[in-house]
Amino acid sequence: MSAAAPRLVYVVDDDDAFRDSLRWLLESAGYRTALFPSAERFLESYRAGSGACLLLDVRMPGLSGIELQAELNRRGDRLPVIFLTGHGDVPMAVEAVKKGAFYFLEKPFDDRELLSLIEEAVQLDADALQERGRRLAAIARLASLTQREREVLELVVAGKKNKQIAEALGISVKTVEAHRARGMEKAGASSVAELVQIALDSR
């Protein structure tokens, strides 16, 4: 992964110096950063789906970190969130973790701990992204099948033999073989096992 473009870390915190210092630290570990002084500004420019993570201050004027998390949840965005809490916000942060935040750290924190958490979170997001990519690809492939090809392949995935399929659909075994071969080619599957995988990915 690291060979690709530098991974991205979003930082939302109302303290200018703290944001700037985080950028300095994260860049030293090879991350790209995008800094925002408020949740509103983040939402204005954030676009989902880049394999990243979000470092979020719990308490901010305007939209709070917790509210931003709720907004992301509402949008169905799974961007991993690491909360950075000041003094006395721990119960709030624990609540945030229960609502799906990736982790929380109390300021000031250990840089190694932060960086390993970011590593994990970014990886998680990248994996999820890949997962989503595969799913989209599988859906795209299966979308090009004809009605008949789809019916045949569904029965193949269900473990039926060509002869059984022919009987079930009321067509000749030869026709089944033809649809099956074409369908497998369109779906990009070289074996029944691969076809099953693609069918699972598309769900």
Add this chain to the structure above:
Amino acid sequence: MVRPDFILRGVPGWPGFLLCVALLAVVGIVDYATGDELNVSILYLAPVFAATWIFGSHAGIAVSIVAALSTVFTGHTFSHQAYQVWEIGIRFATFALFALVIARLKSALGHADERFATVLEGLDVAVYVTGMESGELLYSNEPFRKLFPAGTPPPALPANHRQGEVHEAASGRWFLVHVRPLRWIDGRMARLQIASDITERRRAEALYLQQQEKLALTARLVAVGEMASTLAHELNQPLAAIANYSRGCVRRLRSGDWEADGLLEAMERSAIQAERASSVIQRLREFVARRPPLLEPCDINEVVRDVRSTIEIEAGMHSVRLALDLSSRIPYARADRTLMEQVVLNLARNAIDAMADAPPEERELRITSRASSPDTIEVEVADRGRGVDPALEANLFQPFFSTKPHGMGLGLHISRSIVEAHGGHLWITRNGARGAAFHFSLQSVYA
């Protein structure tokens, strides 16, 4: 109220019966002795009255019969038998009618008396009458007897007091006592006293006060906790930034991928954060440490001019005009410059905050200096805000008292402490029709 049954009260039963018989006998003897010369039959009304009053109408009619028939034995002569019968009939009718009227009268008076008694007994306050001179208990109602069983002295107010709360040490109860002078039925002067038990009310009041105190204490503790929390947060931010800058530097140096310019910049920024942290601690120290004021000759006008730019920035942010009215003919004050700056700044900030709700064109902060006497210099910081609620004025200088949502409630308290440490005063007046004016006085070098 004169109670009629007092007249013969205490003589029912045998004594009453004997009284009636004796009266009847005496009148009979007088009647016999006087013969035909005098008609004393009217005197029979006395035993009739006594019997009716004591034993009721039946007894009265019985006595009437005896009194009517007495003409037979008292030696009266009649020219004709029929006249005697007529005389007996007339007498009986008169006496019986009298007996019935008396019985009716007594029952009517009795009912009236009963109504008053029922009301008095039914009250839940103790009502009692004592002799003005003797102190003897003349009347008491049921609640009185319950609250103060025989032998318990009732609560008494000091002489010439008409109303007051009295604590009964013996029972530990509190009474609200009203006293009125009264002419008693026998003509003596007496005291009518009404005592209500207010122990529960007093207890509730005491409890309420206690709770208020606790609440105030809790509020202060919360305020201190908030201050600690705020300070911790304010320290945390620069410390976290410093840690980030330096770790970023370490990583770059370790990896060998660094530029001197970048590192320098980061270290500069880190140092700024260290200064930020130290200023937070400095502020804390100003709150906590109380160094004795350094008293030296000081031009208060200069103090005001020195903080002018700071005030103007804050005033500008809130659309407040700053007007200075500094007298050029005032002596130097004996004061600590830095502390005076704090006081002026503090009062000015309060004044600016106080005008947040005022129409912008009216927002004017005026700082005036004058010599109120050759010995005393006075500075006035006046706003055109809503003024200070008189009810809150007493609390204004209490530590941790604030009318602002995020106020610490220390500003005025500290300002007043500073001024008083200089031997001066800090007080508040109204600023004409609108707003409040805070004044403080300082001793001049001539004082």
